[in-house]
Amino acid sequence: MQRYFQFSILSMVFTYLLIFIGGLVRVSGAGMGCPDWPRCFGRWIPPTSLSQLPDYIDPEKFNLVLAWVEYLNRLFGALVGFIILITFVLGYLHFKKSKNVLLSITAAFFLTLLEGWVGAKLVDTVLDPITITIHLLLALIIIGLIIYSSIHSYYLIVGNFEKFSNYHPHLKNVIVGILVCLFIEIIIGTEIRGGLDMSRKDNPLIESIILLKMLGPFKYIHTILGFSLLGLTLYLRKIVYNIKFKSSPFMINSINFIIILMVTQILLGESLVFFDVKPLMQLFHMWFSSLLIGLAVSVFTFWKISLEP
Amino acid sequence: MIKKSYIISVVTIISFLGISATWVISKANDSIKELPAIIKKVPNFSMTSHNGTPFNQDSLKNKISILDFIFTSCPGPCPIMSSNMRTLYKQYKLHPNLQFISISVDPEYDTQDVLKLYADANGVNDDRWKFLRTDMESVKKLNREGFMFMSESLPAGHSVKFVLIDEEGNIRQYYNGTDKGSISILRNHINSFLKNFSKNA
Numbered sequence: 001m002q003r004y005f006q007f008s009i010l011s012m013v014f015t016y017l018l019i020f021i022g023g024l025v026r027v028s029g030a031g032m033g034c035p036d037w038p039r040c041f042g043r044w045i046p047p048t049s050l051s052q053l054p055d056y057i058d059p060e061k062f063n064l065v066l067a068w069v070e071y072l073n074r075l076f077g078a079l080v081g082f083i084i085l086i087t088f089v090l091g092y093l094h095f096k097k098s099k100n101v102l103l104s105i106t107a108a109f110f111l112t113l114l115e116g117w118v119g120a121k122l123v124d125t126v127l128d129p130i131t132i133t134i135h136l137l138l139a140l141i142i143i144g145l146i147i148y149s150s151i152h153s154y155y156l157i158v159g160n161f162e163k164f165s166n167y168h169p170h171l172k173n174v175i176v177g178i179l180v181c182l183f184i185e186i187i188i189g190t191e192i193r194g195g196l197d198m199s200r201k202d203n204p205l206i207e208s209i210i211l212l213k214m215l216g217p218f219k220y221i222h223t224i225l226g227f228s229l230l231g232l233t234l235y236l237r238k239i240v241y242n243i244k245f246k247s248s249p250f251m252i253n254s255i256n257f258i259i260i261l262m263v264t265q266i267l268l269g270e271s272l273v274f275f276d277v278k279p280l281m282q283l284f285h286m287w288f289s290s291l292l293i294g295l296a297v298s299v300f301t302f303w304k305i306s307l308e309p
Numbered sequence: 310m311i312k313k314s315y316i317i318s319v320v321t322i323i324s325f326l327g328i329s330a331t332w333v334i335s336k337a338n339d340s341i342k343e344l345p346a347i348i349k350k351v352p353n354f355s356m357t358s359h360n361g362t363p364f365n366q367d368s369l370k371n372k373i374s375i376l377d378f379i380f381t382s383c384p385g386p387c388p389i390m391s392s393n394m395r396t397l398y399k400q401y402k403l404h405p406n407l408q409f410i411s412i413s414v415d416p417e418y419d420t421q422d423v424l425k426l427y428a429d430a431n432g433v434n435d436d437r438w439k440f441l442r443t444d445m446e447s448v449k450k451l452n453r454e455g456f457m458f459m460s461e462s463l464p465a466g467h468s469v470k471f472v473l474i475d476e477e478g479n480i481r482q483y484y485n486g487t488d489k490g491s492i493s494i495l496r497n498h499i500n501s502f503l504k505n506f507s508k509n510a
């Protein structure tokens with residue numbers, strides 16, 4: 001059982017790394033670094049020179065740096081898939097009786113397979129914006145499921161760490177509200193991002209920041225919802241800090257961490273709009289969103305466990 | 310409260326990720342901006358455009374050119390090529406330093422009037438996109454010797470490549486004119502060339 005918990009944490013850490021690397025591939029423009037899938041230019045080890053290209057692939061597509069960036073991303077993806085597979089098997093061996101642990105890791109594993117398939121479609125469709133969004137959302141769902149399963153297994157191993165807490169019945173609604181708004185915020189964010197990418201093609205050599213200013217109302221909704229999310233989380237913090245609920249340190253720390261991350265997101269977002277659309281900032285803005293989803297799912301899970309005997 | 314060691318490890322991890330990512334991004338950026346090397350010079354030629362103006366090797370000077378070979382009655386790849394060319398033509402409307410050239414490989418059918426109609430159908434309303442013709446022998450020779458394409462079975466067997474030509478009339482790179490991925494690379498190269506161009510001007 002201990003093993004399962006360790007592997008679920010490992011799955012979580014590696015999935016987060018993979019989300020970061022995937023975002024890195026995107027901001028560095030290496031998404032089409034390998035024009036085929038799963039192999040790269042028809043080879044299991046990407047070519048290092050033009051002479052190694054097969055003749056059915058247009059040679060102008062070959063860029064050594066981009067091919068290797070994309071390929072390392074794929075290798076890492078395969079590694080993560082393997083780690084999640086092991087976790088899934090361990091879950092099956094040790095947690096047959098716990099639906100909470102087993103169902104979520106099972107779903108995570110099969111969605112990971114689906115995610116690999118969507119990744120292949122990304123290459124087929126030459127990075128179609130809607131497919132990119134689906135790819136990101138699936139990753140967020142997978143990480144949420146892994147975390148949910150992991151915390152539940154922890155509870156079954158160490159006993160109920162939330163047994164003293166007695167949360168306000170209202171709490172569930174606030175947490176679910178935050179999760180839903182977070183998802184909506186992320187979808188709107190990817191719309192802005194997609195619009196920016198499109199506009200970049202139609203207006204070559206114009207600074208991204210000017211294009212961003214030209215984008216429609218999504219941008220304002222994104223800002224407003226961002227601030228509202230912070231407000232909602234501050235409200236949640238106020239509730240759980242009330243001494244009579246005896247909130248667990250897990251709950252309190254997670255909520256504080258969410259607040260720190262949201263403030264960071266707002267600062268990053270505003271600097272994208274007011275200073276410059278820097279790839280590194282885009283990357284962290286995307287990645288912190290995935291951390292926020294993970295923490296919000298954790299908070300939800302803590303609340304759920306507090307209902308258990 | 311939150312432990313110091315906790316904060317230090319978070320800061321370390323974020324910095325590590327940030328520094329590695331910066332390194333990868335800058336490597337990738339340099340590789341995208343890198344201009345393709347000179348392949349060869351376009352030889353001398355002499356043609357007429359759909360507007361009746363003469364066009365020769367000197368018309369390539371001081372401009373970045375995207376060139377392809379088509380014929381207007383072609384059922385196969387040409388409509389896709391022309392549609393991709395049209396997209397680029399529209400996207401770069403603010404850049405007079407970039408010109409588009411489509412050479413007919415069926416000059417018998419593609420008279421100046423036919424080319425003019427074809428240009429209109431493609432929404433050409435300025436000087437940036439020209440449709441050229443000359444006699445069959447010269448077109449074959451230009452295909453073979455100028456651009457290293459097959460020329461035995463023209464017009465049907467013409468190449469589907471887009472050719473990028475620099476401001477000195479050198480061929481710099483070939484792209485698959487029917488393939489989205491290939492064209493997005495062409496777009497990167499055009500952007501780098503145009504940036505260089507405005508720097509030098």
Ligand code: HEM
Pocket residue numbers: 182185186187188189190191192193196212222223225226227229230262265266267268269270272273281282283285286289292
């Ligand atoms: C809790 C708060 C926020 C979350 C969870 C969030 C999430 C996101 C996500 C997921 C994206 C898409 C990134 C991608 O597809 O790679 C995005 C894009 C964007 N966000 Fe936010 N955001 C938040 C707050 C803000 C705020 C307050 C602003 C300020 C104006 C902002 C500005 C932007 C901009 C300009 C983009 C498009 C550029 C890019 O690709 O990063 N965001 N956001």
